[in-house]
Amino acid sequence: MTARAAKARREKAPALGAFRRIVVKVGSALLVDSKAGALRRAWLEALVDDLAAHHTRGADILVVSSGSIALGRSVLQLPRGALKLEDSQAAAAVGQIALAHVWSEAFRRHGMTAGQILVTFGDTEERRRYLNARATIERLLEMRATPVINENDTVATHEIRYGDNDRLAARVAAMASADCLVLLSDVDGLYTAPPASDPNARHIPIVPRVTAEIEAMAGGAVSELSRGGMTTKIEAAKIATTAGVHMAIADGRVDHPLKRISEGGRCTWFLTPSNPVTARKKWIAGSLEPKGVVRVDAGAAQALANGKSLLPAGVTAVEGGFARGDCVLIRNADGGEIGRGLIAYDAIEAMRIMGRSSRDIEKLLGYAGRAAMIHRDDMALGGA
Ligand code: GLU
Numbered sequence: 001m002t003a004r005a006a007k008a009r010r011e012k013a014p015a016l017g018a019f020r021r022i023v024v025k026v027g028s029a030l031l032v033d034s035k036a037g038a039l040r041r042a043w044l045e046a047l048v049d050d051l052a053a054h055h056t057r058g059a060d061i062l063v064v065s066s067g068s069i070a071l072g073r074s075v076l077q078l079p080r081g082a083l084k085l086e087d088s089q090a091a092a093a094v095g096q097i098a099l100a101h102v103w104s105e106a107f108r109r110h111g112m113t114a115g116q117i118l119v120t121f122g123d124t125e126e127r128r129r130y131l132n133a134r135a136t137i138e139r140l141l142e143m144r145a146t147p148v149i150n151e152n153d154t155v156a157t158h159e160i161r162y163g164d165n166d167r168l169a170a171r172v173a174a175m176a177s178a179d180c181l182v183l184l185s186d187v188d189g190l191y192t193a194p195p196a197s198d199p200n201a202r203h204i205p206i207v208p209r210v211t212a213e214i215e216a217m218a219g220g221a222v223s224e225l226s227r228g229g230m231t232t233k234i235e236a237a238k239i240a241t242t243a244g245v246h247m248a249i250a251d252g253r254v255d256h257p258l259k260r261i262s263e264g265g266r267c268t269w270f271l272t273p274s275n276p277v278t279a280r281k282k283w284i285a286g287s288l289e290p291k292g293v294v295r296v297d298a299g300a301a302q303a304l305a306n307g308k309s310l311l312p313a314g315v316t317a318v319e320g321g322f323a324r325g326d327c328v329l330i331r332n333a334d335g336g337e338i339g340r341g342l343i344a345y346d347a348i349e350a351m352r353i354m355g356r357s358s359r360d361i362e363k364l365l366g367y368a369g370r371a372a373m374i375h376r377d378d379m380a381l382g383g384a
Helices: 003-010 041-056 068-075 085-108 121-125 127-142 165-175 212-218 230-242 257-262 279-285 298-305 347-353 358-365
Strands: 021-026 060-065 114-119 146-151 180-185 246-251 267-270 292-296 315-320 327-331 337-342 379-381
Touching (some): 021 041, 021 165, 041 085, 060 085, 060 127, 060 165, 085 114, 121 127, 127 165, 146 165, 165 180, 212 230, 230 246, 230 267, 246 257, 279 337, 298 337, 298 379, 347 358
Parallel strands (some): 021 060, 060 146
Antiparallel strands (some): 246 267, 292 315
């Protein structure tokens, strides 16, 4: 057993009942019966029973709910198969009303109030709008209301949309400074290989860090029905854990899925290593469109872990066409993502100064730039 595997075995699954702010993401397949196109109301009410129990003990609850397109397409009797963008937008417009109504009613049974928030990609990527959305969420939670959130599919275009609520939910969890995110899905977690086709596939209960190895387990398996969507879930895990949020992937097909997690039901926990993360770093952590990659050597990786800035000397490769101020991924020698940060140089400049001492920057670029390629205040560390 490797040292990492031994450590993973020692790590304990967190207790759901100990979290103070929980985001629960509910997938379309759980909410809407695909054959009948009808809402699975009894299941939803059982889930809301679980949410209400956490609310009663004092936790804040946020729901990220999919299902608007699935519901709307059945109301509008759209054909099966992939929808054209305009059709899915029309379906979302019809379905979202029904969806919001159902959540609102289900919470009302417990004396709880729901508030709908529809966000676009730009609302979370642009810092000023992000801060606005965050303030609204915070105010709702102060008033003990429950935000029910979805992407604003009716106005999103192909180029600028999340498309999946896994990453949206992770972004929301970071935005709301939640300490836990649960992705309810039709799988009970991450496996070492596709479980449907590989009898030796092992379920992984705890992932202490999203390493390159973990990313590889999800990648390449998107065609496997049993692990469909695992790639976006691992992306979500990276965003969440880098922002100080523990994340679980759990089976939502059972009634009372949160109660089941608390009772030790099978799921995969992705643990956040973070100490308290500043709000600015959470925003960086959740950036969905990193524009490039810098690879760093082992010495630099260690320095970053010790809270230092990234100097050009520790950078071994630069990829992508980023501009100064863009968000880039920081990868270690194994290719594992160790964090994200706002870079102080354009890609061409970064290539010129990588591997060199900061003292040489002026000579290489013709002006005295910053000593750090990524300053530690502009960096959020997470993974490998
Ligand atoms: N926002 C989409 C909807 O409500 C769902 C996206 C997803 O299922 O991840 O229909």
